[in-house]
Amino acid sequence: MNRPLHILVCNDDGIDAPGIYALVQELKSIAEVTVVAPDKQQSAVGHAITMNYPLRAVPFRKNNEFFGYAVEGTPADAVKLGVRFLLKETPDLVISGINHGSNTAINIIYSGTVSAATEGTVLGIPSIAVSLTTYQEADFSYAARLASRLALLVHQNGLPKGTLLNVNVPPIPAHEIAGIRITRQGSSTWDDTFDVRRDPANREYFWLTGKMNVTDTDPETDQIAVQQKCVSITPIRYDLTDAAMIDSLKGWDLSHLK
Numbered sequence: 001m002n003r004p005l006h007i008l009v010c011n012d013d014g015i016d017a018p019g020i021y022a023l024v025q026e027l028k029s030i031a032e033v034t035v036v037a038p039d040k041q042q043s044a045v046g047h048a049i050t051m052n053y054p055l056r057a058v059p060f061r062k063n064n065e066f067f068g069y070a071v072e073g074t075p076a077d078a079v080k081l082g083v084r085f086l087l088k089e090t091p092d093l094v095i096s097g098i099n100h101g102s103n104t105a106i107n108i109i110y111s112g113t114v115s116a117a118t119e120g121t122v123l124g125i126p127s128i129a130v131s132l133t134t135y136q137e138a139d140f141s142y143a144a145r146l147a148s149r150l151a152l153l154v155h156q157n158g159l160p161k162g163t164l165l166n167v168n169v170p171p172i173p174a175h176e177i178a179g180i181r182i183t184r185q186g187s188s189t190w191d192d193t194f195d196v197r198r199d200p201a202n203r204e205y206f207w208l209t210g211k212m213n214v215t216d217t218d219p220e221t222d223q224i225a226v227q228q229k230c231v232s233i234t235p236i237r238y239d240l241t242d243a244a245m246i247d248s249l250k251g252w253d254l255s256h257l258k
Helices: 018-027 075-086 112-122 141-157 222-227 243-250
Strands: 006-010 032-038 057-062 065-071 093-100 127-132 163-169 179-182 189-198 204-213 230-237
Touching (some): 006 018, 018 032, 018 141, 032 075, 065 075, 075 112, 093 112, 112 127, 127 141, 141 163, 163 222, 222 230
Parallel strands (some): 006 032, 032 065, 093 127
Antiparallel strands (some): 163 230, 189 204
């Protein structure tokens, strides 16, 4: 008898976040699920890993039942620790999410959600990152169902080595979704600013704020697909090489750099 599909679930919003709970409840209908996730909010930590401090993982209970392992570390830490130590066997898939907020365009490089899936890919496991593109109170049910169905397709078809799927779901009812679009990463960036504030001791500190500066117009980008009420699925890779620039660099006179 074939063993059941086994999925490792992580996130960056913390193990007690509503998005990961909705995802796990849906995935349990198709697979054995193990949760290994940060013990607290870890948004925008990127692919940081813990090296010079102890890394702790403790059982976490929800609704009086064991839910998973809470890791005192980053999303990448959680996946690495889960695969290398906590799980008895390598999982078939890693799914990160459901993130509460968008992970399109420039957000991808900051995202702990995407980085958890990237770590799964680095470890040779087909991986998916799933985000619901709102910071308001949200219903994660449709995004969870979509992730479950996509997980079966990824398990059936596989992914190329080094590639993961970054999924962004508009925060609207299922019947309003205009379609599912295969996209590329957009180029929109944040217009960052810092609020200057004072703490109770009158010491100055800074609070990062800003808004997304949407410069994309192509409907085949993740940012615009979501704005047009489509689910965006973007295949991305952790290989950051600019292949086109290699030939250009070979034309430079680099001899004097010796």
